């Protein structure tokens with residue numbers, strides 16, 4: 268394994284993605300090469316339809332590229348079976364979404380706790396992790412609130428706690444501030460940055476917002492499925 272691959276948390280080589288829409292081929296990504304080092308706080312910016320979500324979903328192992336190769340933490344993804352991909356996703360990758368994606372009938376506490384049932388851990392450890400992360404994101408006193416009883420910023424904080432409780436190495440956030448007012452969006456980004464610095468968690472997030480981009484340690488720009 269060469270040096271570059273071993274220090275990269277993400278290495279994408281020649282990624283293309285084509286969608287079939289009826290009989291039309293839509294080229295969403297047209298040959299992306301991207302290396303992301305451990306600990307980066309990387310922004311992906313680009314206009315609507317440029318391929319940001321597609322790229323994040325491929326790095327997050329939710330979608331498969333049409334061609335090209337992705338390495339996550341040095342592991343070559345191509346040719347891995349679905350079980351292995353699920354394992355890699357569960358142990359290394361966390362996702363944060365524009366729409367927060369919380370479960371409406373569960374409290375903030377239960378939303379953070381829920382994915383941890385998939386992991387082998389004692390009840391006590393589970394409770395410790397949930398409490399630790401709810402406090403970390405400043406939602407400790409709202410732990411019994413359901414998503415409907417929280418503001419947008421508070422919902423995104425719960426979503427961040429849920430992601431972080433699983434101890435991911437890499438967090439992918441697709442326009443995490445797009446449904447928030449400007450000030451709240453910047454607060455959420457500040458929270459992500461604090462986690463990035465204190466836990467050395469790598470973050471890759473997409474955004475349209477120049478103020479959000481300013482906080483990144485590096486910005487890559489995408490247009491028409493190509494980095495530019």
Ligand SMILES: Nc1ncnc2c1ncn2[C@@H]1O[C@H](COP(=O)(O)OP(=O)(O)OP(=O)(O)O)[C@@H](O)[C@H]1O
Pocket residue numbers: 286287288293294295313314315316317318319320321322
């Ligand atoms: N499931 C799909 N089927 C067909 N075409 C798709 C599909 N998903 C995405 N596309 C197309 O791929 C291209 C890239 O889309 P993508 O959602 O990655 O862009 P984006 O940069 O995230 O845009 P936005 O800023 O609006 O979220 C677009 O042309 C889009 O229409």
Ligand SMILES: [Mg+2]
Pocket residue numbers: 319320321441
């Ligand atoms: Mg998108």
